[in-house]
Amino acid sequence: MFHTLRRALCAVVAALLLPLAAGAQTARAAEAGTEVEAGARPADTGVHLADAGAGYWHTSGRQILDASGLPVRIAGINWFGFETANHVVHGLWSRDYKSMIDQMKSLGYNTLRLPFSDDILKPGTMPDSLNFSDGKNADLRGLTSLQVLDKIVGYAGQSGLKVILDRHRPDAAGQSALWYTSAVPESTWIANLKSLAGRYAGNPTVVGIDLHNEPHDPACWGCGDTTRDWRLAAERAGNAVLSVNPQLLIFVEGVQSFNGVSGWWGGNLMGVAQYPVRLDVAGRLVYSAHDYATSVAQQSWFNDPSFPANMPGVWDKYWGYIFKQNIAPVWLGEFGTTLQSTIDQKWLAALVTYLRSTSTYGSDSFHWTFWSWNPNSGDTGGILKDDWSTVDTVKDGYLASIKAPGFPPGSGGGDPGDPGDPGDPGGGTPACTAAYTVSSDWGSGFNAEVKVTNSGPTAIGSWKVTWTWSGSQKVTNMWNATYTQSGATVTAVNAAHNGTVPAGGSASFGFGGAPGGGGVPSVSCTAA
DSSP: OTTHHHHHHHHHTOOOOOOOOHHHHHHHHHHTTOOOOTTOOOOOOSOOGGGTTOSOOEEETTEEEOTTSOEEOOEEEEOOOBTSTTOSOTTTTTSOHHHHHHHHHHTTOOEEEEEEEGGGGSTTOOOOOOOOGGGTTGGGTTOOHHHHHHHHHHHHHHHTOEEEEEEEESBTTBOOSSSOOSSSOHHHHHHHHHHHHHHTTTOTTEEEEEOSSOOOTTOBSSSOOTTTBHHHHHHHHHHHHHHHOTTSEEEEEOBSEETTEEOSTTOBOGGGGTSOOOOSSTTOEEEEEEEEOTTTOOOGGGGOTTTTTTHHHHHIIIIIHHHHTTSSOEEEEEEEOOOOSHHHHHHHHHHHHHHOOHHHHTTSSOEEEESOSOSOOTTTOOSBOTTSSSBOHHHHHHTGGGOOOOOOTTTTOOOOOOTTSTTOOOSSOOOEEEEEEEEEEOSSOEEEEEEEEEOSSSOBSOEEEEEEOSSOOEEEEEESEEEEEETTEEEEEEOTTSOOBOTTOEEEEEEEEESOOOOOOOEEEEEO
């Protein structure tokens, strides 16, 4: 219902670990006028950031913990395409897949949600629209869709990103209300999920599987009808996956309607309170919701006179209570908007606040993956603009407070790479270049992006960019970097999550300034 346009257009176009004492958490919550929920587990303290994220993950209360018991935060992005007729992530007709992943990492996303359809598990399914010019995607030539997925998982793990596989639809033709169709029965669904679980067994880059995307009417939760009860189906599929790989997280989305109350497809988890999902392996269940703005569809709460102040109550009712009552972790697997309307802008700002900033709450927060990386999502757009390269710095900037540091490269168990691979330590002098681009200018102010490229032979661990304006411009805010300004001279230094850049790789940061109308200054870059 709500996502038909978005999904159809897509197909046609072919740990955090911030040490935070319980007392500090309570104090900050009090300052914000909120209550620390009963039974909430405070974030752990005194652990080095770089230690978090290794190995397979499990749950404890509302938190996700790594193999050493350290809390992490999923702060990621959806990269779709494997579920479409292209049978591969979109954008590879334009760019190399490694450069895409490098850019995601440079922006501070630590997890990839990869939608797929059961079509890619059919023998011999091949990807469509890959660009091999100028050496792009050279190691994908001749590979099946599943083998390309292997490559993406491998490079993501090598780069320090985790992967969640999302069974998005039974076939490339479109979304289904139930987890099965006449052409793809439940037995095929479960067999394919088990096949993927086995394929990546022993490789904890793949931390879990989202069993089915956006169940909706006539799907029910807790009604007991095995042909419609998504909660029972999720138990059958989740336990089948765990029988093959008991280390995986099982992500279970909501439905559309429960007890006569309707919401977003996959976004209604009200039934969990009465009918929780029961898995054979403890500590593996994560509930997942989806939430969208008016660019996707209208909902009654957008017309409430108190909007957006009413939104936390809406989210509490549909899915937030699961986190606040310490029942299980909650992952907002999809949320997005074109940001064209004022309502949508207020919605996203309110939602980001609701999801909890990492600087205040650390990993004791909601998990999330934004929809989407792709610009060709018809009713949301993406973090990338239509050229598949330029970042929408305004949209990305909304997410700055809820991003989390990446996980240690290789912590996922992906291909560690051969000597000489990008990111391998080596000799040579570190060097970088920077390119300054004005993305918008409305006279009284402007937005700009600076892309930092590692131009040296070895990975760099930090960078600093400096420029001097010829006019009276001042930085008003900056994301993905910190800055100082003295007169007309600005110095920007990498954030914690994007200082490390492999040879040939890049990182970006953006900022707002005022007044507009200034020229593009010369910029210098220093690497270490």
